[in-house]
Amino acid sequence: MSIWEYANPKKFIETAGRILPVLLPLAMGFLLIGLVWGFFFTPEDYKQGATVKIMFLHVPAAMMAINAWGMMLVASLIWIIRRHHVSALAARAAAPVGLTFTLIALVTGALWGQPMWGTWWEWDPRLTSFLILLLFYLGYIALWQAVENPDTAADLTGLLCVVGSVFALLSRYAVKFWNQGLHQDSTILKVGEKDPLDPAYYWPLIFCLIGIVLLFLALVLIGTVTEIRLRRLAVIEARERQEA
């Protein structure tokens, strides 16, 4: 069986219909357990006090904001190279979800930054690259809606996605590249190093990360099925207009 079988819209819808009843409750379960665990049953941090609880929303949202763009890049490249419509529609379906995760990361980051840094916003490399990523998401969604021909829209948004990937990468590695500004580097994989993530926060964060990844996959599957149906609907309506 080849992965390209799923480029067939009918096959894709059938497969999504089988996966979603498992994926959606699993995503909600992981996210709920992680958030309840993180909010109610983790101690205060010795430096950041209770604000450390914001991490369980902020970090997964920020991670998926970047990874969603990565997924859109892969799907866009598949469209550009192999012309599979389903992959272009999957990229389109992922954009509003990625935009929401970017917004969550920025809003929770501002609310976390105010008591810790004394400011809601700073033109720090990571914060600024995230703001640019948000603008790219908005531009990507707007471009899909602005171009009438769906194949042309997929081509143009695909190119925009490739360009925006530079900022998605910058968002991830800005702290390492410039090593300046207020935002700290990731500590989740720094076990054994200086100032790592305290084990008390590790597992609830892992649950939240798994939950948000599964939720993203579920929402993209649902969104892609929607886009396939809307494409078919547009074809039928165009035929009706011709016959009228």
Place this chain on the structure above:
Amino acid sequence: MPELGKYAFAVLASYGAGLALLGAVVALVVWRFRRAKAALIAAEARLAARAAQGHHGQANGGRA
């Protein structure tokens, strides 16, 4: 409820805003899914009805 002290606003506002945005995107995706499904079913029913009408017309020598 955990003791949040002087950071209660930051933590509760973060959870409030984050969960509201998550809820909004889930609701939007599900609403579009249902609306597209209903619209496509209606359109395909119209298509099938017209096709049946066309067959019926042919069977009657184009007089129907």
